Amino acid sequence: MKKIVTLSHGSGGKTTQDFIKDHILSRFDFPPLEELLDSALLEFSGRLAFTTDAFVVRPIFFPGGDIGKLAVSGSVNDLAAVAAQPLFLSVSLILEEGLELEELDLVLESMKKTCDEVGMKLATGDTKVVEKGAGDKIYISTSGIGARKQNPDPRPGLIRPGDLILVTGGIGEHGIAVLQARERFFKDLEVNSDCAPLWPLVEILLKERVKIHAMRDPTRGGLATALSELARESNLCLEIEEEKIPVQETVRGACEMLGLDPLYLACEGRMIIILPPEDSLKGLNLLKEHPLGRGAVSIGRCLEKPPGIALLSTKIGGRRVLSPLAGEQLPRIC
Amino acid sequence: MKKIVTLSHGSGGKTTQDFIKDHILSRFDFPPLEELLDSALLEFSGRLAFTTDAFVVRPIFFPGGDIGKLAVSGSVNDLAAVAAQPLFLSVSLILEEGLELEELDLVLESMKKTCDEVGMKLATGDTKVVEKGAGDKIYISTSGIGARKQNPDPRPGLIRPGDLILVTGGIGEHGIAVLQARERFFKDLEVNSDCAPLWPLVEILLKERVKIHAMRDPTRGGLATALSELARESNLCLEIEEEKIPVQETVRGACEMLGLDPLYLACEGRMIIILPPEDSLKGLNLLKEHPLGRGAVSIGRCLEKPPGIALLSTKIGGRRVLSPLAGEQLPRIC
Secondary structure, eight states, X not given: OOOBOOGGXXXXXXXXXXXXXXXXXXXXXXXXXXXXXXXXXXXXXXXXXXXXXXXXXXXXXXXXXXXXXXXXXXHHHHHHTTTEEEEEEEEEEEEETTOBHHHHHHHHHHHHHHHHHHTOEEEEEEEEEEOTTSSOSEEEEEEEEEEEOSSSOOOGGGOOTTOEEEEOXXXXXXXXXXXXXXXXXXXXXOOOOOOOOOHHHHHHHHHXXXXXXEEEOOOTTHHHHHXXXXXXXXXXXXXXEGGGSOOOHHHHHHHHHHTOOGGGSOOSSXXXXXXXXXXXXXXXXXXXXXXXXXXXXXXEEEESSXXXXXXXXXXXXXXXXXXXXXXXXXXXXX | OOOBOXXXXXXXXHHHHHHIIIIIITTTTOOOGGGOOSSEEEEEEEEEEEEEEEEOOSSSEETTEEHHHHHXXXXXXXXXXXXXXXXXXXXXXXXXXXXXXXXXXXHHHHXXXXXXXXXXXXXXXXEEEEOTTSSOSEXXXXXXXXXXXXXXXXXXXXXXXXXXXXXXXXXXXXXXXXXXXXXXXXXXXXXXXXXXOOHHHHHXXXXXXXXXXXXXXXXXXXXXXXXXXXXHHHTSEEEEEGGGSOOOHHHHHHHHHHXXXXXXXXXXXXXXXXXXXXXXXXXXXXXXXXGGGTTOEEEEEEESSSTTOEEEEOTTSOEEEEOOOXXXXXXXXX
């Protein structure tokens, strides 16, 4: 019989302790249970970044990733977006009674692998269990602590007219991959989520002293929502060109069939990077040399006017405003 | 009609932004939405503590508290247990579609109040919404960053034979308060949860230079589980005397009726504090002067043998081993 998660895994008693010892501590190179305290004891000096995210993606496994990889990547990318090196992670698990332990192990293994890819250490965690029907397999909240590596920190206030807008790869792949895994709308569609931890990509730019004015990872709400936020926050116009936006053929086709706009689909392993023009070619070339940035392209530029809005210039020469996502395109995509 | 949470509150688009602006930023004295980045930018130097907890208590309101007060207190108390001053909080909300916004506002208000009581600042957050039936109103995960204020940090390894064991107030009140709110087993039972942020209590001891050898807040699994952990981790014997353990008459009565053991019921505003004998009287008096420690008492002491176990000496002169909680006494108590 398959082993499953029971309410006693969240009791705080013997079963919880055994679960933590057998499934978490050994996997994440922790000190023994005997040395665990209520809080992790760490050292940190200087400019710190702190972020948190909840993950409720359905299904928990999808082509190219799973909720574990997603949860670690999410916090890593929020740190990377302020040029912060990911150092310490906290993980809070809300498990549904009846979840197969084997599935949970796969998710934990995937978290460990993703942490290792960026040199992040799991510092602390918590596990709660809710009754069958009061959750949906696994919900994960992660928080990350990072060390800010660029001074001044990248932020919309640094964006200047003339800056170029890069995106590090094709958009919408995560959205379509999860939707396909969930609904099986298409018989043969194969799209992998772009889900990935992007710190290595940002680190290269920082090491090579490429000046970064602003970054944002276009997750929920997609590229269009992220650009409209950046435009509003910088009080400049961010104009992108439709024909330059990288969209995989399969993603484009699926979107047409389903009436979805790829500009509003979630990415989980892409970064929008805004650079001064003199740094942009160097930056673009560095990105392209790394597997996570192979599809990087320049998609537009920043203008003085009209202030506070993002614009799309279409293939046929029109211009339209990119508004933030209204309503909900795809629930539980991340 | 009452306003409710919809899936679009978690979309990352316009509704999410409006929700964050109207319900979170204004309440928590945040900078305007325009200045929010993917991570909070903070400064920190030195000895840091980092903790996280998930909260799934049912119901979300109970006498003496609610899930918001509980979630902030939980992280504060985990920091306090390593003598760390709570500085920065992250909050991740998983909301069930259909939750009344009015209820959510009460919870957020309560979080703000609890943060203020200890001078902790909300630094960053995230909100996700799951479909009706895939959650239960509100799940909250909090993470806390604190500054460690005692060197060496309190930890089981510092405990010495002869040390005294204090508890800061009556046990089991949280467990019974939640159970009564959930099941209404008793018509007239009035027990308030002890749920509270304990940093102010610990701060007093530190300021008055009381040496603290170890602390733990006896949440899930209760006093017995926490003591058995501390015994194992220190490899000493922790012996407490049954007749000294503070249990409110109403809690004792309810436990007898329901066949529950108060030693295994969760507290959410109590701390076990282990001190060298020469500091214990001063410590106890300081605790008693503060409203959160008015019920503080010495309940036992640490012995060399038998190593690694917690013992209860009973009123009739027997001794029994306190094991960690086996199975699950009360699911979703915190």
